[in-house]
Every structure is written in structure tokens, then in C-alpha cells.
Amino acid sequence: MKTLKIAIQKSGRLNEKSVELLKNCGLNFENYKSSLISPVSNFPLEILFLRDDDIPEYVQDGIADLGIVGENVIEETEVEVAYLQRLGFGKCSLKIAVPNNNDIATLADLNGKAIATTYPVILGKYLKKQGITSDIRTISGSVEISPGLGLSDAICDLVSTGGTLKSNGLKPFADVMSSEAVLIASKGSENNDLIQELIQRIQSVLRAKETKYVVLNVKRDNLDAVIALLPGVKSPSVVPLAEADWVAVHTVIPERDFWDRISQLKQAGAQGIVVMPIEKIIL
Ligand SMILES: Nc1ncnc2c1ncn2[C@@H]1O[C@H](COP(=O)(O)OP(=O)(O)OP(=O)(O)O)[C@@H](O)[C@H]1O
Ligand SMILES: O=P(O)(O)OC[C@H]1O[C@H](OP(=O)(O)OP(=O)(O)O)[C@H](O)[C@@H]1O
Ligand SMILES: [Mg+2]
Numbered sequence: 643m644k645t646l647k648i649a650i651q652k653s654g655r656l657n658e659k660s661v662e663l664l665k666n667c668g669l670n671f672e673n674y675k676s677s678l679i680s681p682v683s684n685f686p687l688e689i690l691f692l693r694d695d696d697i698p699e700y701v702q703d704g705i706a707d708l709g710i711v712g713e714n715v716i717e718e719t720e721v722e723v724a725y726l727q728r729l730g731f732g733k734c735s736l737k738i739a740v741p742n743n744n745d746i747a748t749l750a751d752l753n754g755k756a757i758a759t760t761y762p763v764i765l766g767k768y769l770k771k772q773g774i775t776s777d778i779r780t781i782s783g784s785v786e787i788s789p790g791l792g793l794s795d796a797i798c799d800l801v802s803t804g805g806t807l808k809s810n811g812l813k814p815f816a817d818v819m820s821s822e823a824v825l826i827a828s829k830g831s832e833n834n835d836l837i838q839e840l841i842q843r844i845q846s847v848l849r850a851k852e853t854k855y856v857v858l859n860v861k862r863d864n865l866d867a868v869i870a871l872l873p874g875v876k877s878p879s880v881v882p883l884a885e886a887d888w889v890a891v892h893t894v895i896p897e898r899d900f901w902d903r904i905s906q907l908k909q910a911g912a913q914g915i916v917v918m919p920i921e922k923i924i925l
Contacts, residue, residue: 645686646836649706652678652691656823659731660710664689666921667843686836697826698723704828708837714800714821718763723826726841730848732823734802736761738816741789746796749816752776758785758794761818765798768818786810842924850920853894856904857916862887864911871906894920 650660653675661673670683680689690706694715701709702721709723712732716723738757740746746755749772756777759765769776776796781788785799786806798818801807807814825844827837860868865880868891872878878893891912895903904915 644836645688646708646834646840647688647690647706648708648710648840649690649692649697649700650710651694651697654694656694656710656712656732657691659729659823663710663729663731663844663847666847667840685840687840695719701826701828704831707828707831707834708840709826710823711826712821713824714761714764714819716824716826717819718761720763722829724829724832725824726827726832726837727825727844727848729823729825729844730851732821734800734822735820736764736798736818737801737814738765738796738798738818739786739801739807739812740796740815742811742813744795746815749774752796755795756793757796757798758788759798760785761798764819786812843922846922846924849923849925852897853920853923854897854900855892855918855920856895857890857892857918858907858912859883859888859890859914860910860912862889865889865891867910868907868912871903871910894923 650664651657664671669685669687671680671689673680678691680691682689690700692700694711697706697709697711698716698719698721700706701723710729714736738752746752752769752774753776756779757765758779758781760780760782762778762780765778779788779794785797787810788794788797789812790810796815797812800821801814804814825841831837858868869878872891872893873896878891881890881892883890907915
């Protein structure tokens with residue numbers, strides 16, 4: 643059986659979460675900082691540790707079958723790859739930002755202005771679509787300091803908390819794209835059985851992360867009211883308790899509306915609510 647290769651970032655913002663995701667999928671591998679390739683002992687897979695900029699092309703060319711990388715990098719490198727799964731980490735936005743005190747009020751004010759960025763392709767396409775002609779200055783990092791040094795009038799860079807913009811006297815001006823880490827594959831390889839198996843595992847981990855396992859006790863009289871509040875994977879399990887008119891209800895609740903749901907359950911008569919993390923949900 644052919645051994646697959648998956649490319650992940652060697653170090654940087656996506657490294658830790660990518661390793662964690664693969665380990666949570668039950669894959670056993672060593673993660674030495676010095677090794678650039680690591681075999682998985684219990685799945686026909688090798689992990690390549692690369693600079694994130696190189697991942698899309700490795701996958702496009704089939705050197706790696708799969709990759710985990712930010713959408714921003716895929717768009718910038720303009721590769722042809724198959725998007726398999728959004729992974730829910732590495733969330734950020736590519737934004738144009740301008741100095742706090744400046745005369746840029748509308749997008750049209752960017753005409754003729756210099757914009758520093760490490761994303762010239764994405765920015766170029768965005769400006770063209772908006773009918774703006776700016777002078778795009780491509781630099782390879784520390785973009786936020788360039789207006790302060792007089793190198794540009796604005797910047798286009800990734801933002802998540804906004805802290806870096808703030809500490810450099812800049813403010814967000816326009817959203818160019820939003821991004822998160824995604825699993826990509828070489829075109830045409832999506833239907834490979836091993837890739838499908840890996841996608842199933844990743845999805846079961848992602849699904850589990852979004853939910854909590856909840857066990858609660860309720861009097862039989864209040865059971866219907868409690869069940870009406872539960873989404874569950876299917877219908878909840880109801881287990882009799884030693885005390886005849888009480889039952890325990892086992893269910894799964896989405897993380898996002900968790901606290902609202904819990905307070906509604908308490909109002910409906912739920913008691914002794916126990917909440918547990920879930921490792922995997924296999925549908
Ligand atoms: N502030 C942020 N918050 C969340 N995600 C981010 C942030 N900045 C970047 N990212 C995402 O993480 C990816 C990797 O960012 P990082 O800064 O580690 O890249 P890099 O310096 O280019 O790394 P490499 O050494 O691999 O080239 C980005 O391409 C983006 O998708
Ligand atoms: O909005 P914030 O939360 O402040 O994040 C934004 C910063 O994060 C990224 O850089 P990173 O810290 O990854 O450093 P790098 O560009 O040197 O890789 C990005 O290039 C911004 O500079
Ligand atoms: Mg990079």
C-alpha cells in the first residue's frame with residue numbers, strides 16, 4: 643500500500659495545532675524539532691515539516707498528497723489544489739490598515755498610495771476588483787512598521803487580535819479576506835481510500851471538539867420538558883435510577899450555546915448535571 647505524505651508547518655502559528663490534530667486522530671509519530679520528516683508508526687503516512695509558503699506547491703505537484711496550511715497562503719501562491727476540510731484554527735483576516743492619523747477615508751483614497759504587504763497577489767486582485775491603482779510594495783515581514791518608517795502609506799497584513807496594528811499606531815481600514823487553516827490534497831487524489839479514512843478521523847475529532855457530553859438527573863414528570871431542550875446526536879439515552887421516579891439523561895450539547903442550554907435545563911428540572919469532554923464522534 644502506498645505511503646501518503648502530509649505537509650504541515652515546521653514551526654510557527656500552525657505547527658502546534660496541526661500536530662495536536664494529527665495526534666488526536668490516533669496517529670503515532672515523533673515530533674523532534676530537528677527532523678523534517680517523521681514516519682507514522684500506525685498508519686501508512688509520513689509527515690513533512692515545511693515552511694508554510696512551500697506547502698501549497700508541494701501539494702499541487704503531488705510531492706505531498708495532503709497539506710495543512712492557511713487559506714491565505716493557498717490564495718497567494720495561486721495553486722490548483724482540492725480543499726478538503728476547514729480545521730477551525732489559525733483564524734485571522736487579511737486587512738488593509740492605515741496610520742491612526744491620516745487622510746485616507748475611502749477606498750478611492752488608496753489610489754496612487756504605497757501599500758506594503760507580504761501578500762501582493764491577493765492584494766493586487768482585491769485592488770483591481772475595486773478599481774483602485776496603488777503602488778504595492780512587497781516586503782517579507784514586519785510589515786506593520788513600514789508606514790512609521792515612511793516606506794508606505796498603508797499596509798496589508800494578517801490581523802487576529804489587532805494588537806500588532808495598535809502597537810504600531812495603525813487601524814484596520816478594509817477587509818481583504820478571512821482565513822483559517824485548511825486540509826488540502828493534490829487534485830485527483832481526494833478519493834484515495836487512505837485519504838478518505840484520514841478525513842473521517844479528522845472530522846470525528848472536529849465534531850467532538852464542538853460538543854460536550856452531558857449527564858443529568860431529572861424527575862420523570864419533567865422528562866419531556868428536558869428532552870424538548872436537547873439536540874443530541876440522535877435522541878438522548880434515558881437510564882432509570884435507583885429512585886423510582888428519577889431518570890438519568892445522557893446527551894451531547896454543542897459548545898457554542900452550551901451555557902444557555904444548561905440554564906434552560908436547570909429551569910426545566912435538571913439536577914446533578916455532569917459535563918465531560920468528548921474525544922471523537924464517529925457518525
Ligand atoms: N495573528 C494570527 N492569528 C491567527 N492566525 C494567524 C495569525 N498570523 C498568521 N496566522 C495564520 O498562521 C499561518 C502561519 O503564520 P506564521 O506567522 O507562523 O507564518 P510564517 O512566519 O510565514 O511561517 P513559516 O516560517 O512557516 O514561513 C498564516 O499563514 C496564517 O494562516
Ligand atoms: O492581530 P495580532 O494578534 O497582533 O496578529 C497579527 C500579527 O500576527 C502575524 O505575525 P506573527 O506574530 O505570526 O509573526 P511573523 O509575521 O513574524 O511570522 C501577522 O503577520 C501580524 O503581524
Ligand atoms: Mg511563511
